[in-house]
Amino acid sequence: MNNKNSKENNEINIIEERIKENENVNENYKEDEDEKENKVEGENEDKYEDESEDVILKQKDFGFNDKQIVEKAKRGDKAAFEQLVKLYSKYVYTTAFFMMRDTHDAEDISQEVFVKVYLSISNFRGLSSFKTWIRKLTINTCIDKLRIKAKTSDKKVGLESFEDSFEIIFPSFNHNLEKNFLTRETLKEVLDIIVQMDESYRIPLILRDLQDYSYREIASLINKPIGTVKTNIHRARKIIKEKLLQKNKH
Amino acid sequence: MNNIDKYLKATKNILIKPQKSSIEDKILSRIENLSEEDKKLLDEKFLNFLRKSNSRIYLTIEKIINNPGKFLLILFFLIGFLGFSIYFISLVLKKLSSSKNKS
Numbered sequence: 001m002n003n004k005n006s007k008e009n010n011e012i013n014i015i016e017e018r019i020k021e022n023e024n025v026n027e028n029y030k031e032d033e034d035e036k037e038n039k040v041e042g043e044n045e046d047k048y049e050d051e052s053e054d055v056i057l058k059q060k061d062f063g064f065n066d067k068q069i070v071e072k073a074k075r076g077d078k079a080a081f082e083q084l085v086k087l088y089s090k091y092v093y094t095t096a097f098f099m100m101r102d103t104h105d106a107e108d109i110s111q112e113v114f115v116k117v118y119l120s121i122s123n124f125r126g127l128s129s130f131k132t133w134i135r136k137l138t139i140n141t142c143i144d145k146l147r148i149k150a151k152t153s154d155k156k157v158g159l160e161s162f163e164d165s166f167e168i169i170f171p172s173f174n175h176n177l178e179k180n181f182l183t184r185e186t187l188k189e190v191l192d193i194i195v196q197m198d199e200s201y202r203i204p205l206i207l208r209d210l211q212d213y214s215y216r217e218i219a220s221l222i223n224k225p226i227g228t229v230k231t232n233i234h235r236a237r238k239i240i241k242e243k244l245l246q247k248n249k250h
Numbered sequence: 251m252n253n254i255d256k257y258l259k260a261t262k263n264i265l266i267k268p269q270k271s272s273i274e275d276k277i278l279s280r281i282e283n284l285s286e287e288d289k290k291l292l293d294e295k296f297l298n299f300l301r302k303s304n305s306r307i308y309l310t311i312e313k314i315i316n317n318p319g320k321f322l323l324i325l326f327f328l329i330g331f332l333g334f335s336i337y338f339i340s341l342v343l344k345k346l347s348s349s350k351n352k353s
Binding site for chain 2: 081082085086089090091093094097098103106107110111112114115116118119120123124125127128133136137140144166167168169170183186187190191194209210212214216217237240241244
């Protein structure tokens with residue numbers, strides 16, 4: 001029993017050290033932002049990507065150990081809950097952002113999701129992973145918000161094109177720098193296209209291809225027949241392919 | 251379409267950097283200052299979601315319904331294995347009974 005506790009404590013200490021390192025990386029990034037105007041753009045991008053890859057790698061490492069953090073948070077450990085927020089806040093924000101296409105809504109939803117998690121985590125039995133649980137909660141919250149928006153928005157007003165820019169944190173792909181760069185550029189274009197899409201295509205595509213929902217689950221979530229869901233996803237993929245081909249021609 | 255699948259798969263691992271201040275700080279400060287309105291977020295819909303995510307039976311049924319092909323494959327494999335086992339045991343029993351008769 002003592003050995004098990006000391007092992008757990010060791011692992012928690014390692015995680016806490018990594019979070020502190022992560023915070024240092026973020027502080028360094030903020031200092032770099034202040035000096036951005038004086039630096040060459042290419043150099044600055046490389047530095048940001050290195051730091052962001054660090055963030056992603058560290059987040060991936062945590063995935064294996066988050067069961068213990070979740071257990072601690074369930075027992076009321078505030079520090080453990082803060083670690084969960086640090087681990088999953090960007091993931092929740094990203095999911096909400098692509099669903100809502102709005103940074104303010106994405107922030108509101110992120111806060112709402114974590115408030116719900118905070119108030120109910122002691123009742124979470126852990127039959128699925130914490131990530132799966134928080135992902136489904138985020139999607140449900142987004143769908144509810146979209147329904148409210150649909151009811152209250154003026155249907156006569158046309159869809160405004162999405163003009164905000166967004167910064168992407170990429171995971172590391174491979175060691176081939178040129179291939180890496182081309183892949184990242186294409187990914188940026190794909191994400192731009194997805195974000196600009198009409199809701200009827202964007203939401204099913206995101207739920208199917210980015211969130212791994214089944215057609216049945218998507219149909220039940222958005223109250224549409226399965227056939228319509230499949231058709232819209234197929235059309236969305238076609239739109240992406242056509243727009244990518246157009247951009248490559250130019 | 252294959253290339254699109256590759257890029258769509260890759261987008262699953264991407265994160266977006268929140269534009270303004272740290273999203274973590276906002277979340278943590280909201281949690282530190284919970285209001286009665288925040289407690290109302292645990293409405294009937296959420297409690298229903300929580301109940302379902304804590305129900306092993308519900309999650310198993312969902313898995314089967316969402317992956318019918320996988321479930322059928324496992325079922326056929328089990329039936330095939332069972333059938334083969336019964337056939338093999340009956341063969342062994344036949345051989346044993348025939349060797350007893352000979353003796």
